[in-house]
Amino acid sequence: MVSRPASNTPLGTPAITLAPRTLRFGYVPLTDAAPLLVADALGLFANAGVRVALSREAAWAAVRDKLAFGALDAAHLLGPVAIALAAGAGGFRRSLTVTAGLARNGNTITLSHALASQIGAFEAPLEPSLFAAALHRRAEDGLPPPTLAVVFPHSSHNYLLRHWLAAGGLDPDHDVRLVVVPPPQMARALAEGAIEGFCAGEPWGSQAIAAGAGRFALASGDIWPDHPEKVLAFGEAAAQRDRDAMIAATAAVIEAARWLDEPANRNAAVALLQERAFPGLAPATIAAALAGTVAAAPGGAPRRLAAPMRFAAASCPRAEEAGWWFDAMRRWGHLGPEASRHAALAPWRADLWHAAAARLDPPPFIGRAATSPPQPTFQEPDA
Template sequence: MPAPTIERPLRVGYVPLTDAAPLLLADALGLFARHGVPVVLSAEAGWAALRDKLAFGALHAAHLLGPLAIALAAGAGGLRRRLTITTGLARNGNTIVLSPALAAAIGPFAPPLDPRRFAEALHARAEEGLPPPTLAVVFPFSSHNYLLRHWLAAGGLDPDHDVRLVVVPPPRVARALTEGAIEGFCAGEPWGSQAVVTGAGRFVLATGDIWRDHPEKVLAFGESIAERDEEAVLSVTAAVIEAAAWLEDPANRPSAARILQERAFSELPLSTITAALEGRVAAAPGFSPQPIAAPMRFLAASRPRREEAAAWFSAMRRWGHAAAADAEALAPWRPDLWDRAAARFSPRPVTGRASPSPLLQMPLESDA
């Protein structure tokens, strides 16, 4: 007897970020409908709310942090759920921004900032009797946390003692920096650009400067949905892949920016959103946008790769956020389902890989 299908339409959650673009564009361009599956998108305030809704069935699928998918699969953080990841949504796309005061304490520099320069500034600050700076990441199980930690450690800092790491949802980081609640953050665009445009922060580097073309968010389906309605899963995946291909065409980016502004970033200037799609960090009035060496990429992120997810799992183990081994940790990654969805295209989409991950290198002395 065939498994029962899930109720329609499918509810798909996302956090307002530029790398949610393949989902938002698949909806705006009518691609979900064209592939025969009704979808309702749900904007969520942050990753904790989205995780809980996905884990307990209020959402069928979601735009999700790759390390968070690993955490759920492995039961890290006390919650274990089986997910199915059929496609990646983006590579790169995060920025590290510091308050003007903290940036000034470093002295003159041009992005990307050398971590040793940052470490020198923090050591000088400590010698003056000042407390460690408070830096925000968007979630404990996130690329932002692990890439920022890697960068700090590369400068000789201990991320658990030499800085104070806190969690702030992406849409709130620029405001938290403005209000002085934090002195810097690592978050997805366009929120770094927004902090720079308003004068609240200074761009110091992109996460693509730490790991070039690193995988970012994924499309994750809730527990057992791939078994209960595989056709719906394949149809949603195919629509998202098609949207990613559409986004890769530079001629489409002005339209994409307008759609993103309308659907996710109504409070932001169009130029800020456009800059993020074009691989630049928006600038304060009177200055030119800062190009990023490793810009956000969509189609190149599409095929989910377990070997790249393994780099996140390695970082989670390094920092004590996951058990040393867990057979289920990488089980959600399903490139076979991507292959089946992508086979509906002619010619078949071509996707890329990240450079070798630095997260698999440079263990702490305690790990040796």
């Protein structure tokens, strides 16, 4: 807007006061995008003094590219993508700034009924040795490896699934066929037989199970209890240009995470997520992850997870936890031996999180301040 000229301002040259810049935040429709959606819907961004416009994105590749090239200022992002960009995987390097974690746990592995029947009777969480035995029988019968989907090559889903497969003695690059499918398309791909199983964030596993298209096998929290999930990542230009706005937006996301963890807010959170992210899903399917369950199969009861999704406890970004993704990426050849661990984990900025948290009253409880959840160890030497 145009302000009144000061006394020393030449006539005809009004002083200009620039309106706050609107930051564009991307997200993929998943339950762990909830902190961004809540911060927007409840006016927490505005209360923190920052203007944010949310952009729904169809796939992780779009989020990565738009964030890397400045079409997005920040995003709900897969942690391993930030590592890949910082390490220059594939010859493409970008420096992101991770100011917060968005959730812990929250992914499920769902199998087609046909593949589940080949395994035989089992109780969730499915043991990797049982799955491996079924695949060996398939191979002996001359059947091809099953096709399993993950949401992106550089994703927690890919690396946790690979870890679980390797724990059963399988080679993820030869004993199964791993493909990429965007999260919202997983249930349909399973129902149509294009894939035989998938690992994706909720509510897409619950959607497939509730629709009768698949069977719950295990959760990612069964592989690594309380593992970190998505992060809030800012692009290089936005981090350099709008540092105060970045901290303010992070404060709003921290406050949203606290709100989400309050049981009294669960029904409101489900309604908000249905309106903003999942208009075609039943409230019970959306509510499952917030309640720490997986939606029920037709005629069944919801299953409680040993490691449910949590928001506030994920909020402070921890480089030591992200280091497991770095090691897994090295193990499976997604990063070369020349990749610098220090450079790859540099985006994780707990100091900026603390600066944001200091703006809140009362200050947030820092979940797992002293220790991070124990990380699973590799069963085989790194390749």
